Amino acid sequence: MRPVVAIIGRPNVGKSTLFNRLARRRIAIVDDTPGVTRDRKEAEAVLGGRDVTLVDTAGLEEAPPETVAGRMTAGSARAVDLADLVLFVLDGREGLTPADRHFAAWLRRSGKPVILVVNKAEGRAGEAGYYDAFALGFGEPVAVSAEHGEGLGELHARVRAALPEPAAGEDETGEAGSVRPLRLAVVGRPNAGKSTLVNRLIGEERLLTGPEPGITRDAIALPWRDAEGRLVRLVDTAGLRRRARVTDKLEKLSTAATIVALREAEVVVLVLDALAPLEAQDIAIAALAEREGRALVLALNKWDLVPVKERDAVRRAVAERLATGLAQLKGVSVVPLSALSGAGVEALMPAVWAAYAAWNSRVPTGALNRWFAAAIERHPPPLVDGRRLKLRYITQVKARPPSFVVFGTRTGRLPEDYVRYLTNGLREALGLAGVPIRLTLRSSRNPYVEGD
Template identity: 90%
Template sequence: MRPVVAIVGRPNVGKSTLFNRLARRRIAIVDDTPGVTRDRKEAEAVLGGRDVTLVDTAGLEEAPPETVAGKMMAGSARAVDLADLVLLVVDGREGLTPADRHFATWLRRTGKPAILVANKAEGRAGEGGYYDAFALGFGEPVAVSAEHGEGLGELHDRVREALGAAPEVAEAAEGEAGSERPLRLAVVGRPNAGKSTLVNRLIGEERLLTGPEPGITRDAIALPWRDAEGRLVRLVDTAGLRRRARVTEKLEKLSTAATIAALREAEVVVLVLDALAPLEAQDIAIATLAEREGRALVLALNKWDLVPVKARNDRRRAIADRLSTGFAQLKGVPVVPLSALSGAGVDKLMPAVWKAYEAWNSRVPTGALNRWFATAIERHPPPLVDGRRLKLRYITQVKARPPSFVVFGTRTGKLPDDYVRYLLNGLREALGLEGVPIRLTLRSSRNPYVEGE
């Protein structure tokens, strides 16, 4: 029997948009007008690797039971009663409201397992609401943008942790040390870079169609696979991503959407580059998308066997120079030269992938982190702003996947961008986070006795 996952929250926080996004099809009507959803809607979906029944509910509102709003509330409460897991959605941009606090208290009293979701959390506008949501007492919220499809990988991970392994997986894993969760690995790149050929080489069979014509792959194809070390991988081959201006036909638009969805759901992304072609703006755009989604990244430099031996050092330098100027936010991203066709160098790819995955999952003890922080500040103190020195007090890691840190101090909003980059580069070098996006948030501690502080 499928577990039931109910999406609840006050009106107009984006529940139906999240429902459509998780169901991967437009089922519920979405509009900015509060109260569009009145009846519960259900859909079969896959969340965290589990087949579930996903339930969209009306906005939670206190009202007499005989009114329409009261009946909507009763329907939402019934959905919670039947649910195995509840997704409580709040608006990251608007921040917490009394209604959010009221219904969070109500949900805790039901005793249902719940995950707090801060929707509309894209950009700086959603940061305040995300941090405020900690106060609801459901632990760390998941920051998502249902409209733009951001943050869904983290949500899938949390759902997987809450629901556990599917019964058939648990039976198959009986006697083993816990159920095995596959690494989600997406292979992306421009058309004709050799993505499908590389996937075929990795799995050891001609599973996917390949050829010299660009655009043979039109959909994202997921393949379960075990690497040479016996570790389980969910390997996803994707359609080639062209520049947006060139994407005109409906089928190609659907292929592009599937590729982007696979990238967003991945944990590690392998970007396949053609060693015979110059590194183009589209390659940088794909890598930037992976960084923005918080995915670990490895570059596979395909067709390396066709590059003349005498030209290889120059080719490596050209790629490094192009990355340093166009891709500074992921300094030190690993580059694996290989030939998907002949197999040369392919054995170096998965070790690089797993190393990036481990760094992506890494957590640093607070003591060690602050010892590095104190040394970094001593070596290069924050600059004077308006004649006063900015004080940076301490740093803490708030989450992994990707590694995310918060620096606390006074007037941190005035810290220059170049100093923030100094801290980011120091974190990356000191902690071995090459190829992994790093999130650094600045928070100011307020002095209630100083006006305007």
């Protein structure tokens, strides 16, 4: 197993900036607003020549446990429990604070190895904070500037010295070859229950949840094995509101992180509120997933709050809304569930894996053209300028999503409704419900026939 290195400290001392610097890529959202990070965020990194799991955490605050700040601190404490090494970060410009002393005492009681990191130590402004840090009793601190990349060589060396060597016979990661996980993103409007659903799936309160809308601010990736033991990279995301309503800088960063997570996913679970399902923003998010070529599953959350006598009507309303607003994903799976109670959640992953299989599917050319010939015979292409358009054959050029090319003459004149006929026929005949289909038309031009 990779050693786990957790970055801990008060809000706004530069933990996420250091996390991004050590991971060597921009993963965590960084902003001057205190408390941007609310959930633990993990990344694979190389520190001191060792492959590690690096963990960014929410800021440590003294707050009642029922508050958002208290729940954030509890999540950070869990990160310390799981860590092999803690990087305790201070703000060199601000100097040592009573809160720093309080959490230093707490870390000593944890018994975890600690490296004291004084951030923002560049120039004379950070010197006093660096020398004050000796008083915490963790030995010599490491002075760094996460923003400018200064002092990181010393930090890498200290991490290497603090981590145990790999056991005999293991490589640096302590792992054998790994299977590539399914990339699954959970998206939706704010307060639809995305984080609650992710917690229910993984079986622990890993993500911060609560009645407050907009708790999740960043895209949080979690490695997970489902009930069948299959590896999944599960990504919880911030809620997506209509673009016109997103004016705050921090929310813009959150929205951008969600869209990146959606684009990197293979399957997208769109969480709907069963009390107000498939509003315009839900359709917009689903359409974005289709444009990006992702497989889609709809999770109809809070189903337990829908009165039993009204459930058939809700199902019909959802089906009608899908038929009119999301016709390009005809047959998409809709899974009614309650993330809070767990009812119906067991049906979600089978639907996800079915969508993933369809998204990956390839059809032999022979079988594809037998379907194509039957489709054309059943409904021939229309006449254009008194001449019938000729469609010769079809081939699949790739999967992920399934993409096909139809060859014929004057295919640019083929009406849109006939293209839809072929697309829907492909979806029904080949079992491609809920996944985007790309259908491209190509003409084989005859130079001796004008207009061919």
